[in-house]
Amino acid sequence: MNQPLAYVHPGAKIAKNVVIEPFTTIHNNVVIGDGTWIGSNVTIMEGARIGKNCSIFPGSVISGVPQDLKYDEEDTLTIIGDNVTIRECVTINRGTTHKMKTVVGNNCLIMAYCHIAHDCVIGDHCIFSNNTTLAGHITVGDYVVLAGMTAVHQFCSIGNHAFVTGGSLVRKDVPPFVKAGREPLSYVGINSVGLRRRGFTTDKIREIQNIYRILYQKNYNNTQAAGIIEAEMEATHERDEILQFIKDSQRGIMKGYFKSN
Incomplete structure (x- = not known):
């Protein structure tokens, strides 16, 4: 990981075989697991806990301060599981006192320009396509697919194996196993293909x-x-x-x- 053009705070705990590309900044109180690759111009801020074999692409900001006016510099976390791919310019904010953490599970793909706000809990094997935006306090189950430019209202829940079509505005909870589409967002069948x-x-x-x-x-x-x-x-x-x-x-x-x- 010995990259002279990256800044790694001496208080960060980085596994020996992590690759950190030039011009990346890693703050204090960060833990990064074995085999993870951090691309150029990534910022990983305090409270990040990143698992093994992840890939974080250029421009991403992980564990940023919540965009919540109630946040008062509490010591909170962003927890990212193993085998997670985070593409370009993704932002994932750390938790507030509500849950004290934001969580992304294992084996997820978060595509470019997605945003995951404070206190969200994301399950395993999820795919969020480009420009998907999650407000605060959202719960997403396992194997959920959110197609491009989906926006999810705060405090919503999305069940396991659900599929939400592109450009959707999610204002209500989406039950497990379904396809959701149209405007306003509605049941359009079960996710039989998935x-x-x-x-x-x-x-x-x-x-x-x-x-x-x-x-x-x-x-x-x-x-x-x-x-x-x-x-x-x-x-x-x-x-x-x-x-x-x-x-x-x-x-x-x-x-x-x-x-x-």
Whole structure:
């Protein structure tokens, strides 16, 4: 890592085989794991905890001070897992007293110009396409794909295996296993392509489809639909995950799509 044109604070803990390219700045109270590559002109600020075998491309700023007027220089963290790729000019801000940390899981791809604000918690195997923007306090599950220029409102949740189409404005919670699109953002089917890629069987995909038909296509309200799903559908991990997501939703789940007259 011995790069004379980069600045590494003596208080940073950098694994021996980390590569740091010229003109990068690494502040105090930073930890970077084995095999990680840091491109030129990257800034890694206090509180960053970066895992093994990550790649951080030029122009990115990791663990910047939150863009939150309530932040008062608390000692908070940005935690990034292993095998994460962060492309050019991504900004990831550290936490506030709400969660004390911002988290990005393992094996994620965060494409160019994305922003992840304070206190977000991102699961594993997520893909955020170019210019995706997350406000503060957002929770994203595993295997979530957010297509380009998606913007997510603060305190929203997005469930496991969800896919959100490009240019979307996410104002409500997006349940697991679904595709979300149109304006306002609505249910447009389940993420069958993604589920097949991840080994879900045809029977399991059909089960998930049947659950969402009750929720979105039978003219029940959410409480009625959840009761019917619980009473009539076999108890499985996926069924229970969907029901728990609906129960836990703070902003309310997105609506089903309907045509205007």
